[in-house]
Amino acid sequence: MTDSGTHKKNLNHQGSQSANAKPKAKNGHKRPISGNKPAQAVQASQQAGSRKAKSPRELAMDTLVKVAQTGAYSNLQLNRTLQDAGLQRADAGLVTELVYGTIQRQATLDYWLGRFVSKGLNKLEPWVHQLLRMSAYQLLYLDRIPAHAAVNEAVTIAKKRGHSGISGMVNGVLRSIDRGRDELQASAIKHADPIVQIALRHSYPEWLVSRWVSAYGADQAERICAAGNAHPHSSVRVNSLKGSREDAIALLMEAGYDAKPSAVAPAGIAVERGGNLADTAGFRDGLWSVQDESSMLVAEVVAPKAGMQVLDCCAAPGGKSTHLAELMEGKGKVWANDLHAHKRDLIVTQSERLKLRNVEAITEDALKLADRFKPNSMDAVLLDAPCSGFGVIKRKPEIKWTKTLGDVSDIAAVQHRLLNAVCDLVRPGGVLVYSTCTIERDENEKQIADFLQAHSEFELDPGWPEPILDQLRKAGVIDEHFEGQAQLLPQHFDSDGFYIARMIKRS
Numbered sequence: 074m075t076d077s078g079t080h081k082k083n084l085n086h087q088g089s090q091s092a093n094a095k096p097k098a099k100n101g102h103k104r105p106i107s108g109n110k111p112a113q114a115v116q117a118s119q120q121a122g123s124r125k126a127k128s129p130r131e132l133a134m135d136t137l138v139k140v141a142q143t144g145a146y147s148n149l150q151l152n153r154t155l156q157d158a159g160l161q162r163a164d165a166g167l168v169t170e171l172v173y174g175t176i177q178r179q180a181t182l183d184y185w186l187g188r189f190v191s192k193g194l195n196k197l198e199p200w201v202h203q204l205l206r207m208s209a210y211q212l213l214y215l216d217r218i219p220a221h222a223a224v225n226e227a228v229t230i231a232k233k234r235g236h237s238g239i240s241g242m243v244n245g246v247l248r249s250i251d252r253g254r255d256e257l258q259a260s261a262i263k264h265a266d267p268i269v270q271i272a273l274r275h276s277y278p279e280w281l282v283s284r285w286v287s288a289y290g291a292d293q294a295e296r297i298c299a300a301g302n303a304h305p306h307s308s309v310r311v312n313s314l315k316g317s318r319e320d321a322i323a324l325l326m327e328a329g330y331d332a333k334p335s336a337v338a339p340a341g342i343a344v345e346r347g348g349n350l351a352d353t354a355g356f357r358d359g360l361w362s363v364q365d366e367s368s369m370l371v372a373e374v375v376a377p378k379a380g381m382q383v384l385d386c387c388a389a390p391g392g393k394s395t396h397l398a399e400l401m402e403g404k405g406k407v408w409a410n411d412l413h414a415h416k417r418d419l420i421v422t423q424s425e426r427l428k429l430r431n432v433e434a435i436t437e438d439a440l441k442l443a444d445r446f447k448p449n450s451m452d453a454v455l456l457d458a459p460c461s462g463f464g465v466i467k468r469k470p471e472i473k474w475t476k477t478l479g480d481v482s483d484i485a486a487v488q489h490r491l492l493n494a495v496c497d498l499v500r501p502g503g504v505l506v507y508s509t510c511t512i513e514r515d516e517n518e519k520q521i522a523d524f525l526q527a528h529s530e531f532e533l534d535p536g537w538p539e540p541i542l543d544q545l546r547k548a549g550v551i552d553e554h555f556e557g558q559a560q561l562l563p564q565h566f567d568s569d570g571f572y573i574a575r576m577i578k579r580s
């Protein structure tokens with residue numbers, strides 16, 4: 074059983090704003106840094122200098138407070154912070170590491186902090202609580218930040234923001250954590266209840282662990298939790314209309330990326346090292362798109378043919394619509410629909426960048442698509458439904474703290490309505506593919522079982538492309554009983570957790 078919490082990350086940072094201080098995960102991957110624009114950076118840091126700029130740690134602390142208090146997505150809030158501050162790359166990397174890592178590990182951090190904060194963590198001011206979490210994260214999870222740097226910087230922030238009692242308390246608590254470092258390992262947390270133990274070791278809410286233990290067993294549940302704390306690697310999908318995967322790999326390697334063919338997606342390339350993939354010539358020229366490898370399987374499972382009419386009901390920002398259009402060799406039509414008018418532009422921008430002429434972006438509530446299109450008019454319909462998102466926790470760690478059991482049943486009810494609203498658009502003999510980026514059975518297998526029970530005109534279809542089935546079998550995702558639906562867990566390919574069901578409408 075993996076416990077990434079027992080290994081400290083190798084972070085080369087001396088606590089100052091050093092240029093070579095690039096945070097690294099324990100496996101050598103860097104977290105993607107967004108909002109890092111050198112020209113703006115220089116200008117903004119000059120402006121910031123005259124305003125008494127905040128240190129990277131103070132910026133990280135403020136970001137954590139905002140995410141916790143406003144429910145903002147961590148990636149969006151972090152982008153805003155980085156763009157406003159205009160940090161050098163190394164400092165931006167430190168802020169990124171501290172924000173994601175602290176949110177990821179907050180339950181484990183609170184478990185240990187609770188021992189040393191005598192008045193109780195819930196009595197702390199929000200900024201003090203986040204400062205302690207963030208500093209304990211450095212002490213317990215980041216190898217190359219010297220303890221004195223983590224503690225001193227925390228005390229400096231506490232002095233700047235609070236009274237002397239607070240800075241004294243921060244100093245005392247962090248020094249106690251530092252002294253006990255060898256004992257305060259996630260793997261040292263023992264509890265008679267395996268659910269509580271997994272939840273505390275890997276930092277997840279108990280209700281979520283409990284559901285995963287029921288659905289997948291304790292061993293797999295613990296692997297899911299560990300995988301959700303790993304650094305995500307990047308990946309791109311090659312535009313098959315513009316070149317081969319081999320050519321794209323060669324271009325990426327030339328540009329300094331460590332690129333290799335995806336273990337699961339035929340058009341995918343896994344990228345281990347390098348900068349922002351959306352900031353490459355190949356991306357701008359439409360040679361590739363940035364997409365998770367599990368997500369790339371969805372259009373492959375739809376397996377559309379050139380000339381078909383295909384409807385993507387929930388399409389923005391257009392990752393799967395554009396993939397469908399590529400697989401159709403630019404012929405036929407992909408109707409790329411989304412509820413939100415402002416998201417239509419995202420689909421148009423991607424289609425134009427990829428030079429795809431067979432994507433038509435439309436704006437409609439998918440519940441009303443039956444008013445716009447005739448029954449039996451589509452060769453294939455894709456419902457990539459809104460979902461709880463538990464498959465993408467490693468990219469959006471706050472999901473584990475913000476989503477509730479009530480959210481799961483609410484979104485499952487929406488998915489049920491969406492499936493019922495769009496299924497009549499599939500022609501007899503046509504295909505309906507349902508997918509989510511979650512690992513919740515109520516939104517996946519159970520959703521589809523209920524749908525098939527109510528719609529005897531549909532049946533699951535195991536006729537997926539053989540190269541994909543082969544990889545899924547090798548990874549243990551499916552077995553000889555495969556019927557046409559698969560649940561990828563985040564540990565299977567180190568990619569997102571995804572559910573895909575392919576159904577055929579009987580002729």
Ligand SMILES: C[S@@+](CC[C@H](N)C(=O)[O-])C[C@H]1O[C@@H](n2cnc3c(N)ncnc32)[C@H](O)[C@@H]1O
Binds near residue numbers: 387410437457
């Ligand atoms: C999982 S995301 C889709 C991702 C997209 N398929 C891709 O691969 O880029 C779900 C999308 O569903 C849209 N959505 C939510 N409710 C909807 C509805 N009732 N009708 C249409 N779209 C909806 C959201 O705006 C969101 O963009």
